[in-house]
Amino acid sequence: MDQGAIAGGGGAVAGVDGRVRLLTYNIRHCRGTDGRVAPERIAEVIAATGADTVALQEVDVGRARTNGLDQADEIARRLGMTPHFHPALHVEEERYGDAILTRLPSRLQRAGLLPGLIRKPKLEPRGALWVEVEVGAARLQVLNTHLGLLGAERIAQAEAMLGPDWLADPACRAPTVLMGDFNATGWTRAYRRLARHLTDARGVAARIEGRASFPSRLPLLRLDRVFVGAGVTVERLAVVDGPLPRRASDHLPVLAEIRLSMSP
Numbered sequence: 001m002d003q004g005a006i007a008g009g010g011g012a013v014a015g016v017d018g019r020v021r022l023l024t025y026n027i028r029h030c031r032g033t034d035g036r037v038a039p040e041r042i043a044e045v046i047a048a049t050g051a052d053t054v055a056l057q058e059v060d061v062g063r064a065r066t067n068g069l070d071q072a073d074e075i076a077r078r079l080g081m082t083p084h085f086h087p088a089l090h091v092e093e094e095r096y097g098d099a100i101l102t103r104l105p106s107r108l109q110r111a112g113l114l115p116g117l118i119r120k121p122k123l124e125p126r127g128a129l130w131v132e133v134e135v136g137a138a139r140l141q142v143l144n145t146h147l148g149l150l151g152a153e154r155i156a157q158a159e160a161m162l163g164p165d166w167l168a169d170p171a172c173r174a175p176t177v178l179m180g181d182f183n184a185t186g187w188t189r190a191y192r193r194l195a196r197h198l199t200d201a202r203g204v205a206a207r208i209e210g211r212a213s214f215p216s217r218l219p220l221l222r223l224d225r226v227f228v229g230a231g232v233t234v235e236r237l238a239v240v241d242g243p244l245p246r247r248a249s250d251h252l253p254v255l256a257e258i259r260l261s262m263s264p
Contacts, residue, residue: 018260019235020104020135023051024179024224025253026146026214029060029096030071032247033217037066041248043078049240049255053102053133054081055144055179061085061095072099079103086111088127088146098129098144098180105134109171114145114157123148126157128166138231138260141172145180147190154183154190162197175231175260181224181251191225198227201234201256210239213252224254231261 023046030039046054056075060066076083081103087095100106109130116123128145145161147154161167167176178198184191186200202208202225212219219239228234236257245252 018136018138020053020133020140020258020260021049021051022053022055022142022177022179022226022256022258023049023240023253024055024057024144024181024226026057026181026224026249026251027071028058028249028251029063029066030249031066033250034247038248039069039071039074040078041244043075045240045245045248045253046075047079049253051255052104053100053140053142054079055142056099056101057144057146057181059085059097059099061087061097063094063096072101076101082106084108084111084129084131086127086129088113088125097127098146100129100131100142100144102131102133102142106131109141110165110169112165114147114160116148117150117153117156120150120153123150123153126153128161130166130172135260138175140260141174141176143167143172143176143178143180145178145182147180147182147184149183151189154188155193158190158193162193167197174229176229177232177256177258178227179225179256183223185221185223194227198229201226201228201237201258204228205234205237205256207236208238209236210241210252213239213254215250216246216248216252217250219252224251226254226256228256228258233259235259
């Protein structure tokens, strides 16, 4: 792995002085660009970043195509983290969706589906996951989602995320972070809608490394993002690049090093 991309990884103490390392990563059910399914590579990429809390998208649990493995549990086990998983798709014993892994004390606040399009009932179902993470005296609200491919679909899903079930829930009070694969570039309506209520971490980071995260072999698009609310200072925002991340998935992970206001 490119050591410049992970400088400082692995040495921080989670939660000290309100500092947290967050990572968002679309793992494509651990199928790399070489066609090999390898959860251990995903875990290795994450471990090298020193992330404390990780938002994963496209996670398989009990699916035949990935040998029935619980990928959320397996990756969390390798990292010494607690997994929280929500299946956007659930067919018999096979599940597929999003996960939040963390080494910090945490509790699941909500997991659920996001709206699709009535006229297109066969679109891939999308969901979201909300976990409260303890960072010293602070309680960080961490939300993870993976929005759809169509513009109208993403607008409906962004509106839902901003609504009373998620970000507008009174319990979802600052500090708040929203991470995920938004399938949205900066000029899309869904991105602009979210950016009116939250701040793109890239726009306020004291230090920025890398630009695009997709596709991993030749990154051109910024689809994987971290949004922050009040009470969050972004000290570093980095696209994690290098030979291993480029093989492990078709997306590169995005790392945000943040500091929280430590008021209870």
